[in-house]
Amino acid sequence: MPELLLQTCVNAAYAASFMALVAVGLVLIFGVMGIINFAHGELYMLGAYAVVYVYADHHLPFWLAVASGLIFVGLLGIAMEHALFRPMRQNPLGGLIVSIGMLLILQALIVAGFGVRMEHIPPPHQQAIPLFGMAVTIPLQRLITILAAAVLLGALWLFLKRSKFGRALRACAQDPEAAALQGISLNQTARMSMFIGAALAGTAGALTAPLVRTYPYMGHPIIVTAFIVIIVGGMGSLEGAVVAAILYAFVSTFVTTFWDGVTADIVGLLLMLLVLVVRPYGLFGKPERA
Amino acid sequence: MPDRLAWPLGLTIVGVFLLALPHLLSFSQQEIAVFLLINILVVASYRLLTLTGEWSLGHVVLMGVGGYASALFAKLAGVPVPLAMVLGAGTSAAVAYVLSFPLFRMKGFYFLIGSFAAGEVIRLLWIKFRIFGGPKGLKLIPPFPDIGPIVFFDPTNYYYLCLVVVAASLALLYRIEHSRIGLTFHAVHWRDQLAESVGVDTRRYRTLAFVLASFFAGVSGALLAHYIGTVNPNRFDVAQMVFVLIWVIVGGTATFFGPIIGAVTLTIVNEIVLRQLGTDELRPLFYGGILIAAMLCLPGGLESLAPRLRHLFRRKAKAAPRAVEQGPGVKAGGYEPS
Numbered sequence: 001m002p003e004l005l006l007q008t009c010v011n012a013a014y015a016a017s018f019m020a021l022v023a024v025g026l027v028l029i030f031g032v033m034g035i036i037n038f039a040h041g042e043l044y045m046l047g048a049y050a051v052v053y054v055y056a057d058h059h060l061p062f063w064l065a066v067a068s069g070l071i072f073v074g075l076l077g078i079a080m081e082h083a084l085f086r087p088m089r090q091n092p093l094g095g096l097i098v099s100i101g102m103l104l105i106l107q108a109l110i111v112a113g114f115g116v117r118m119e120h121i122p123p124p125h126q127q128a129i130p131l132f133g134m135a136v137t138i139p140l141q142r143l144i145t146i147l148a149a150a151v152l153l154g155a156l157w158l159f160l161k162r163s164k165f166g167r168a169l170r171a172c173a174q175d176p177e178a179a180a181l182q183g184i185s186l187n188q189t190a191r192m193s194m195f196i197g198a199a200l201a202g203t204a205g206a207l208t209a210p211l212v213r214t215y216p217y218m219g220h221p222i223i224v225t226a227f228i229v230i231i232v233g234g235m236g237s238l239e240g241a242v243v244a245a246i247l248y249a250f251v252s253t254f255v256t257t258f259w260d261g262v263t264a265d266i267v268g269l270l271l272m273l274l275v276l277v278v279r280p281y282g283l284f285g286k287p288e289r290a
Numbered sequence: 291m292p293d294r295l296a297w298p299l300g301l302t303i304v305g306v307f308l309l310a311l312p313h314l315l316s317f318s319q320q321e322i323a324v325f326l327l328i329n330i331l332v333v334a335s336y337r338l339l340t341l342t343g344e345w346s347l348g349h350v351v352l353m354g355v356g357g358y359a360s361a362l363f364a365k366l367a368g369v370p371v372p373l374a375m376v377l378g379a380g381t382s383a384a385v386a387y388v389l390s391f392p393l394f395r396m397k398g399f400y401f402l403i404g405s406f407a408a409g410e411v412i413r414l415l416w417i418k419f420r421i422f423g424g425p426k427g428l429k430l431i432p433p434f435p436d437i438g439p440i441v442f443f444d445p446t447n448y449y450y451l452c453l454v455v456v457a458a459s460l461a462l463l464y465r466i467e468h469s470r471i472g473l474t475f476h477a478v479h480w481r482d483q484l485a486e487s488v489g490v491d492t493r494r495y496r497t498l499a500f501v502l503a504s505f506f507a508g509v510s511g512a513l514l515a516h517y518i519g520t521v522n523p524n525r526f527d528v529a530q531m532v533f534v535l536i537w538v539i540v541g542g543t544a545t546f547f548g549p550i551i552g553a554v555t556l557t558i559v560n561e562i563v564l565r566q567l568g569t570d571e572l573r574p575l576f577y578g579g580i581l582i583a584a585m586l587c588l589p590g591g592l593e594s595l596a597p598r599l600r601h602l603f604r605r606k607a608k609a610a611p612r613a614v615e616q617g618p619g620v621k622a623g624g625y626e627p628s
Contacts, residue, residue, distance in 0.1 A: 012302060053484075091589075094585050097535065097585055097586050100581065100586070101578040101581035101582035103584075104575065104581070105579065107574055108574040111571045112575075227403055227407070228407070262414055264417045265410070265414050266411055266414045266415070269408075269414070273408065276392065276396055277395050280395060280396050280400050
C-alpha cells in the first residue's frame with residue numbers, strides 16, 4: 001500500500017508538471033491580452049505532432065524534435081496574435097470565438113496531414129529509474145518532463161521578475177493603459193506573451209507525446225483540464241496556476257487510481273464549480289473591480 | 291410597399307414556402323430539413339439567453355437533457371410521447387433552474403466557463419450511470435405515435451410536426467422578447483446597475499432567461515430524440531455547442547432573426563457546397579474559416595447586411611436618407627467584461 005501511494009504521488013508529479021506548463025501559458029496570454037485562448041489544447045497537440053514529424057517520421061534526435069516543437073508552436077502563437085487577437089483587443093468574447101475558429105482549423109489541418117488515427121511514437125527512453133528503494137519507479141521520459149517543466153517555469157519566473165521586458169509584461173497585465181503611457185508597446189508585449197504561452201504548450205505536447213495517446217483531438221481533454229486549473233488558481237495568477245496544477249493533478253491522479261477516470265473528471269469539474277461559487281476569483285486571484 | 295403590409299405578406303410567403311418545401315426535396319434532404327428546423331429552435335432559444343448578456347457553453351447539453359429526459363419518460367415510465375416531450379422540456383428548465391444557483395454567482399467569462407463545466411459534469415453523469423446508457427447512450431426510444439394514417443417515421447410528416455412545434459415556440463419566443471420581460475432582459479444586459487436602481491431584480495431576470503431558453507432547448511432535444519431514436523453523450527458535446535455558436539455569430543445576435551438566418555445559411559452552404567467536396571474531415575476547416583472571417587470582417591453578422599442593403603436601395607431610389615437601424619448587439623456580440 002505505501003508503495004502504491006508513493007507511486008501515485010510520482011505519477012501525480014508528472015501530471016502536474018505538464019499541466020502547469022499548459023496552464024501557465026494560458027494564464028500568461030489571458031493576463032496580458034485579456035483573451036481566453038480556446039485553441040491552447042491544439043497548440044499542445046501541435047507540439048506532439050512536431051515530435052511525430054521530426055522524431056518518429058524522420059528519425060532525428062528527440063531533443064531536436066522538442067526544440068522544433070517549441071519554436072514552431074511559438075511562432076504560430078505570434079502569427080495568431082498578429083492576425084486574430086490584435087483586431088479583437090477590445091472584445092474578449094470575440095477573441096475567444098476566433099480562437100475557437102482556430103481550434104477547428106488546426107484540428108482539420110492535422111487530420112488532413114496525418115489522418116485521424118493514433119500515432120505510434122517509439123519511446124526515446126525505455127529505462128525506469130528506481131526511487132525510494134526498488135518498489136517505486138519513474139520512467140526516465142516522465143522524469144525528463146518533470147525536470148524540463150521545472151527548468152522552463154523557473155526560467156519564466158526569473159524572466160518575469162528580473163528582466164526589464166518581464167516587468168513590462170507584468171505592467172501590461174496590471175494596467176494596459178498606464179503601461180502604454182510609460183512607453184511600453186502593447187503589441188510587443190502581446191506578441192511576446194503569446195510566443196511564450198504557445199511555446200510552453202507546444203513543449204508540453206512534445207515532451208509528453210511518447211507517453212500519451214497522440215491523435216488530432218487530444219487537445220480537448222487538455223483544454224478542459226487547463227480551464228479547471230486556471231479557474232481554481234485564479235485567472236490572472238501565474239503562481240496560482242502552478243499551485244492549482246499540482247493540486248488538481250494530485251486529486252485527479254488519486255481518484256483515477258482508486259476509483260476511475262470518469263469519476264476523476266467529475267470530481268475535478270465539481271472542484272472548479274465549488275471554487276467558482278465560493279471564491280470566483282480563484283485561490284490566488286484578486287477580486288475584480290466592480 | 292407599406293410597412294404595415296410587409297409583415298403579413300412576408301410571413302405568408304415564408305409559410306407557403308415552408309409548407310411546400312418537403313415536396314421539393316429528396317429523401318435525405320427532407321431529413322436535413324427536419325434537423326434544420328430543430329436547430330433553428332436551438333439557436334433562437336440561445337438568443338433569448340444572450341439578451342441578458344450572458345453567453346453559455348452549456349446550451350446544447352441542456353438540449354440533451356430534454357432529449358434524455360423525454361426518452362426516459364417514454365421508455366421507462368411509459369408516458370405517451372407528446373406528454374414525455376413536454377416533461378422532457380420541463381426537466382431541462384428544472385435542471386437549468388438548479389444550475390442557476392451556482393452559475394449566476396458569476397458573470398461574463400466566469401459564467402461562460404462555469405456553464406461549460408456544468409455541462410461537462412452532466413455529460414459525464416450520462417456516461418457514468420447505467421440508466422442513461424453509458425457512452426453509447428439510449429437506444430430504441432419510442433417514436434412519435436402515428437395519428438391515423440400519418441406515420442411520423444416518414445421525414446415529411448415529422449417535418450410538419452417539427453414545423454408546427456418550432457413555429458409555435460418561435461412565436462412564443464418572439465412574444466417574450468417583445469414583452470415587458472424581454473425589454474427588462476435588454477435593460478439587465480446594457481444597464482444592469484440602472485435597472486437594479488429602479489427595482490429590477492437582475493439575478494431573477496437572468497435566471498428567468500436561462501430557464502426559458504433551456505425549456506425551448508429541451509423541446510428541440512426531445513424533438514430530436516424521438517426522431518432519430520437514439521441519444522448519446524457525443525451528440526451534445528462541445529463540438530455541437532461550437533456549431534451553435536458559429537450559427538449565432540455568423541447570423542448576428544442583434545435581432546430575433548439573426549441566429550435563424552445564420553443557421554439556415556450555413557446549413558444550406560454546408561449541404562450544397564461541402565457535400566460536393568466530399569470530405570467530412572475538412573468541414574471544420576471551412577467552419578473555422580467562416581467563424582474567423584465573420585468575426586473579423588462582419589462583426590454584426592449576416593443580419594447587419596440587411597439594413598445596409600436597404601440603405602443602399604433607398605439611396606438609389608432617392609428616398610430620404612434614414613439612419614441605419616442598429617440593434618444593441620452590433621458591436622460583435624456586445625460583450626462587456628464586468
